[in-house]
Amino acid sequence: MALKFSIEELSNQNRTKLGREIDITLFRLIRFMDLERYLGRGAHGVIYDCGRELGHAVNPKTVEDVVKFCEEYKIGRVEIVNKEPLQIRVYECISCSGLPEVGETLCWFEGGFIAGCLEKILNKKVRAKETHCAGLGDDFCQFEIKIL
Template sequence: MVLKFNINELSNTKRDKLGRNIDVLVFRLLRYMDLERYLGSAANRVYYECGKELGKSLEPNNIEDLIDFCEKYKIGYVEIVSENPLKIRVYECITCSGLPNVGKPLCYFEGGFIAGCLEKIFNKKVRATETHCAGLGNEFWQFDIKVY
């Protein structure tokens, strides 16, 4: 049996004393569990597809909804770098900001999330390719967006 919760169910915390906020460390501990040990190179694809499913499920109406969600839930500060071609940049990324340069991008989940939101907005297939990341030595992450 596969468990699936909608966004309203996930928002119901019932944490009267501790509240809704958690430290970035807890998020990163969950995010950087060693899935590659179990899934090999497919782990990053799993992260991307899970992010994509989440992005679609939020049913954003426009890019401003994506930007607002990221800021409200402290995923990062989103900026549209260019519209044609579409490039999206995020500062203070919850996943990678402050991490060392490891020579590879780290934000597959976020790329999928952006692609899923944009697929819902544009009603077309979208691919988000990460070009900048703390894992590559950058101060921000950036995605080049391809709409099909």
């Protein structure tokens, strides 16, 4: 699986009046479409894999590149809070920040993205499991990273 368009192609737009900014509401409407209805219980895994593919396409060389990308595209403010085990925290997450507690984690896309980025940096298989999330009542997201 690969991205249908390169990041450079996706970045091109001819919106002379509307410009390139969109509201976060629109992103979340798309992000939280009821994919389970079409994909069943595997929907979370599909969203995770899409994020992972994006991470591969971004192809960062360092964790610093990941932090910068996430800030530039306003995915969130990324911080490493622990090295062993590796724990990555995301403040102001594009998907869940400010959403109500729903008793489950929500940020499959971000987890996949972080895993995909780390796979490129480390050249190893990586799993990112979300342990904190607005969906669980936290005010940040946190991912525990397993290097396989």
